[in-house]
Amino acid sequence: MSDLLERLRGRGWRLTAQRRVVAEVLDGDHVHYTADEVHARAAELLPEISRATVYNTLGELVSLGEVLEVSTDGRAKRYDPNAHHAHQHLVCSRCGTIRDVHPAGDLLAGLPAGERFGFTVSAVEVTYRGICPGCAATA
Amino acid sequence: MSDLLERLRGRGWRLTAQRRVVAEVLDGDHVHYTADEVHARAAELLPEISRATVYNTLGELVSLGEVLEVSTDGRAKRYDPNAHHAHQHLVCSRCGTIRDVHPAGDLLAGLPAGERFGFTVSAVEVTYRGICPGCAATA
DNA sequence: ATCTTGACTTGGACTAAGTCCAATGTAGGA
DNA sequence: TCCTACATTGGACTTAGTCCAAGTCAAGAT
Numbered sequence: 001m002s003d004l005l006e007r008l009r010g011r012g013w014r015l016t017a018q019r020r021v022v023a024e025v026l027d028g029d030h031v032h033y034t035a036d037e038v039h040a041r042a043a044e045l046l047p048e049i050s051r052a053t054v055y056n057t058l059g060e061l062v063s064l065g066e067v068l069e070v071s072t073d074g075r076a077k078r079y080d081p082n083a084h085h086a087h088q089h090l091v092c093s094r095c096g097t098i099r100d101v102h103p104a105g106d107l108l109a110g111l112p113a114g115e116r117f118g119f120t121v122s123a124v125e126v127t128y129r130g131i132c133p134g135c136a137a138t139a
Numbered sequence: 140m141s142d143l144l145e146r147l148r149g150r151g152w153r154l155t156a157q158r159r160v161v162a163e164v165l166d167g168d169h170v171h172y173t174a175d176e177v178h179a180r181a182a183e184l185l186p187e188i189s190r191a192t193v194y195n196t197l198g199e200l201v202s203l204g205e206v207l208e209v210s211t212d213g214r215a216k217r218y219d220p221n222a223h224h225a226h227q228h229l230v231c232s233r234c235g236t237i238r239d240v241h242p243a244g245d246l247l248a249g250l251p252a253g254e255r256f257g258f259t260v261s262a263v264e265v266t267y268r269g270i271c272p273g274c275a276a277t278a
Numbered sequence: 279a280t281c282t283t284g285a286c287t288t289g290g291a292c293t294a295a296g297t298c299c300a301a302t303g304t305a306g307g308a
Numbered sequence: 309t310c311c312t313a314c315a316t317t318g319g320a321c322t323t324a325g326t327c328c329a330a331g332t333c334a335a336g337a338t
Contacts, residue, residue: 077295
């Protein structure tokens with residue numbers, strides 16, 4: 001994580017207490033928090049941090065490529081700190097849990113040239129949906 | 140389209156003028172409107188239709204499996220009338236245009252058992268991202 | 279043809295998620 | 309230590325969507 005802060009400083013980031021705690025929150029478990037959850041956890045470390053700053057900081061981390069924005073449910077966006085490691089998501093349709101997964105093969109290759117309509121295709125996002133073991137048990 | 144209305148009547152749908160115009164709007168071109176766009180177009184045919192009814196009707200069409208909800212940008216959800224024909228989406232990162240595409244192969248098969256964490260995986264959504272020819276030209 | 283009734287529609291208030299901005303504060307270089 | 313450009317703040321604002329009580333109406337029953 002201090003790697004992250006170093007990297008960002010190298011890119012001209014001014015290192016404030018607020019940015020530090022946001023980075024610290026994201027660095028914890030490999031979960032996918034919403035902006036509000038990040039704010040709540042950041043506020044435990046730095047009570048006076050504002051929502052606007054959390055949004056700003058998350059936005060910056062996303063455009064610097066340090067964090068990924070995922071929106072699997074059309075509700076609040078979630079922030080995925082695992083940006084340096086290509087992966088996709090497996091989502092439980094019942095409880096919304098998100099797991100990172102690593103499909104085999106080249107996903108981009110699945111789209112034939114004849115189906116590209118002249119687009120320059122550069123990325124692919126995959127969401128697998130199903131029922132997690134926990135929810136299957138309590139069905 | 141009247142197939143659609145027939146199908147829905149068969150399922151106990153009460154056939155109102157409002158539901159008819161919403162279905163008519165979706166039936167037009169193969170586009171992906173937001174709820175507000177559907178409302179605007181429906182209001183041209185039936186000026187007093189309310190937003191709540193459009194949301195209700197779209198929600199019903201989705202749960203009946205007649206229409207697909209897609210959210211490729213974290214903003215407003217879009218509604219895809221092409222629900223009876225499995226397909227994925229190709230989105231222009233610049234202008235947001237969405238095209239329906241048909242990748243080759245079994246996309247679900249790309250996720251090895253060892254990467255399923257006990258989930259019963261039943262569906263997969265793929266979004267290809269790139270730049271459309273129009274935006275590439277005016278870059 | 280009319281009645282009846284439960285399903286449907288309405289508009290407006292409400293909520294959730296996020297953006298914007300002018301005023302204030304501060305990190306880090308000189 | 310001082311300066312200042314960059315960062316933070318909180319509150320107003322916007323967008324997308326949900327909720328609800330009251331009124332309306334489709335379609336089966338008579």
